[in-house]
Amino acid sequence: xxxxxxSDIKELDGYTKVCLVDNLKEHQGQKFFVNETEIxxxxxxxxxxxxxxxxxxxHTAMIYDGFIEDGCIVCPAHGxxxxxxxxxxxxxxxxxDSYPVKVMENQVFIKVDKKEFKW
Numbered sequence: 001x002x003x004x005x006x007s008d009i010k011e012l013d014g015y016t017k018v019c020l021v022d023n024l025k026e027h028q029g030q031k032f033f034v035n036e037t038e039i040x041x042x043x044x045x046x047x048x049x050x051x052x053x054x055x056x057x058x059h060t061a062m063i064y065d066g067f068i069e070d071g072c073i074v075c076p077a078h079g080x081x082x083x084x085x086x087x088x089x090x091x092x093x094x095x096x097d098s099y100p101v102k103v104m105e106n107q108v109f110i111k112v113d114k115k116e117f118k119w
Contacts, residue, residue, distance in 0.1 A: 012083070015102055015109035022106060024048065029064035034112040039099065040064035041108065042073065042084060049084040050099040050110045056080075063096065 018032045021039070024043040032039045033055055038053040040063040051073065054065045061079040068073050072081040081088060087096035100111040 012102065012104070012109055014113070015100075015111045017107055017109050019108050020106050021048070021103060023106055024108070027051055029066065031061075031064040031112070033100075034110050035114040037112045037115070038072070039110060039112065040066075041101075041110070042068065044068055044071075044084060046115070048103060049102050050101050051082065051087050052097040052099075054096075056095060104116045 004038070011093060016034045018039070019030070019032065019040060024030060024041065026043055026045075029040045029042045032041060038061055040051050040053040042049045051063060053061050055063055055075045055077060057078055057080050058074065060075070062076050063082070065100055066076045066082070069081070071085070074081050080089065080095070082095040085098065087098035089095040102109045
């Protein structure tokens, strides 16, 4: 792993390393956990996207196993579609949370805020 410069570390504040770019296969998702949140990560035409892995339809944790179509990921359970960039559904309804991604020296970092419950 590269020795980051102080400015690099500041840029990565709140981001978690999940994998290497080379470990992601084009048009295939992979599942990761970041701050106790299940994330689906995709590489499409060299771009990397991170979405929540839990489909809001019936709360199935299968988004990573969906297929890519027209810039969307299609849930393999019931066919719901979500925009890879925004996580929104084609009708512009809220769908999946999308997460910021940074790539540095072939390493993929994702920012997922920790869930805090206020009772």
